[in-house]
Amino acid sequence: MTGSSAPFVVALAAGLLGAVAGIALPRRVRPLGAGVCTAVSGAAGVVAGVAAFAGHPWSAWLPDVVPLAGTRLAVDGLGGLFIAVTGAVGVCAGVYGIAYCRPHGDHALDGRAVQAVTPLFLASMLLVPAAASVTTFLLAWELMAVASLLLVLAEHRHRTSVREAGLWYAVMTQLGMVVLLGGLVGFAAAAHGESFARLREAGRGLSPGVRAAVFLAVFVGCASKAGIVPLHVWLPRAHPEAPAHVSALMSAAMVNLGVYGIVRVGFDLLGGGPAWWWLLVLAAGAGSALYGILQAAVATDLKRLLAYSTCENMGLVLIGVGAAGLLDRAGARPLAALAMTAALLHLVNHSGFKTLLFLAAGSVVRAAGTGDLDALGGLRTRMPVTTVLFGLGALGASALPLGNGFVSEWLLLQGLVKALGSGGTAVAVTMPLAVAVVALTAGLAVATFVKAFGVGFLARARSEKAERATESPRAMLLGMSLAAACCVVLALGPVSVLPGIARAVRVVVPGPDAVTGPVTLRLHGVASTLSPLWIAVALILVLAVLRVTVMRRARRRARLWDCGMGPTSARMEYTATSFAEPLQRVFDNVLAPETDVDVTPLAESAYLVESVTYRARLGDRIEHRIYRPVIAAAAWFGRVARGLGNGSVHRYLGYGFCAFTGVLIVLAVTR
């Protein structure tokens, strides 16, 4: 092991120390100890990642850590990027957790299990991108899955829905693990070795069938972790039920590792593949982006909305990854590098704003006791800091200028638009469709986050709970502010992270950097430039000028126009449901909402209405169409299988006897 691995070792050690602190410390100081350790672990992870993509890759071989297989670690530019992002999310979540986990009302997260597992979860996520052999990778992956499952179940005593969410997550993550395990173990068997170096050597020479099987298995396994439609069903269930800092870790760091797996295996170890692989990735990404943002647009629970937004953003990242693979295959290296840069930059941006949004949502839920947008509102005056910070995150997520999502989506669009001319028919057909998907997604994202911010935070409170909300403690605000600072840096100075991303891209698509420039981004391969900083300056100048010139007219106070209905009340406001109603109407065929309107007339006259009830239920249609039948079949099989065990000892002995003689007969016949 070389000297540059020191920060990484510190990160892992801090994670373990945090686990010990979570168990050993008394309840009063437990969140503090575990939170500080988590934050330190994250900070060391950032240093380790930055060191790796600043040009100090390292590798280590520890034969004694895991029996038989040993542990093999190596951090290159690609792994370093993911380690740094995970570490940064860990810092914010750790600091936030110090105050968030303290008892508040009936919600307390200072139990031993949650406090000890949180730092371990972070450490395992740091370990995944550093793994350099199949065994190490799978071990870290499974550790991460189990740790996150325990954290999702943190509040299972308070709400029964937590258990259901945990069950969904457990099933999806374990099925994903099985597929991934099959793919990677098959790959290692075909390559006669399990270290990534060996796989890299053998990857290109394997037969096309084996390569396709490995890629498909890894893609499915990783896509279920990344929350790609139709394997996303656990996301909108697990995120609303998990504690906020855990949601942030899962949604901003863990899902990234699904993308990491696809990029690492697809590009690096298998060395690229035929066009249909990447078309599949692109199609899955496009479907995920569209479906995710549509569901987010009509969701009324704040954290559920954010979870669907994660589906959307991971879909956008996969569009970039798929386009990069397709272009690399077609020989357009600079464009492939551009698409990959856009994808990874979007991944980093998503981590930034999603951490911020989830932490802010947790702050709201903690203060108001609900995440239902229809019951929130009026938080601007009661929780001013949280409101501003959530607004920053929403700006980033809606891909408008001054938000960080804008830069990467612009890069993605540039890459897709300019790719039209290069490559064959497949590229020519796919790229315009992908552009349309990205554009539609961006539009819907604006509506979604305007809804989340406007309905959730502005206007008047729609429930007593929201009226009683108070601002969160300082450590939580600090955690959110750190995430917000990252978002601002990413939005105004993306050039500060571009060298690191370029180094990560070079691991998978060799060649010169796709995007360069000190303030203005210059794209190589296509003639485009973008300067987020100048856009910001210009926008602020225009706003200032407008304010000075237009708003200087004398102000006059007047009563708000209320249509003569008396004083305005919260009942007259837009709710999240009503705001999204036009969208729901437009996409009626896709969303298939179930709405009931019951009109009860007065007894005297059918024309006079006594009351109107409106019920709407918006389920996840993919879940309804695909998962329900599968679950029903499994339940039927379970019921039928129960008939096998009727309690008779003779029958059980008979099973054993028949199986035994059956095996003997097979032996006698075949040998």
Added chain:
Amino acid sequence: MTETVYVQLLDLTCGALVLAAVLVLWRRDLRAIVRLFAAQGVALAALVAVLGVHAHDAGLVALAAGAGVLRGLLLPLLLRRAMRAGGAGRETEPLVNVAASLVVAALLALLSYAVTRPVVALEPSPATHAAPVAVTVVLIGFFVLVTRRRALSQVVGFLLVDNGITALAFLTTSGVPLAVELGVSLDVLLAVLVLRVLTTRMRAAFGGTDLDDLRELRD
């Protein structure tokens, strides 16, 4: 002893072993079943003794004496006691009738001959040629376990399986270490004691020892 005598004695004891097992399937009287089991224990002891004398191994002969005492005297005694406490002395309606059971026993013998061919081919000797007989006893014991209703016949079925395994061990190896044989014998003894207690308890609880009465205990 000469080679011919050795082979004939081996065949005789093995024949007695498998005959006792088949007769257990035939008889429905529990007392007769226990007597047959005792006879099989003696045959097993004789088999081990023949092997021991042929190999000039005093330890093996001593083991044979031990096996004879355990399987020919001690276990039948325990079974008889359990039966005496129980009263009802006949196997009620077995799940597979006697004629069919005998046909099945023949098929099981065929199967064991077919399955042990590789074992015999590994080192052809009079002892290994007798290995299929031991496997037959195991299979018949298992079959008794599956088809007989009374707890006592079940115990006998279990002991038949054990007898078969012991015979197989002695026939295919050149002597089982004393420690292993002692351990196995103790295990069997313990299992029989436990089953006896279970039988007594069952009778106290249900007034009978038909194992299908246990059906309500699941879940």
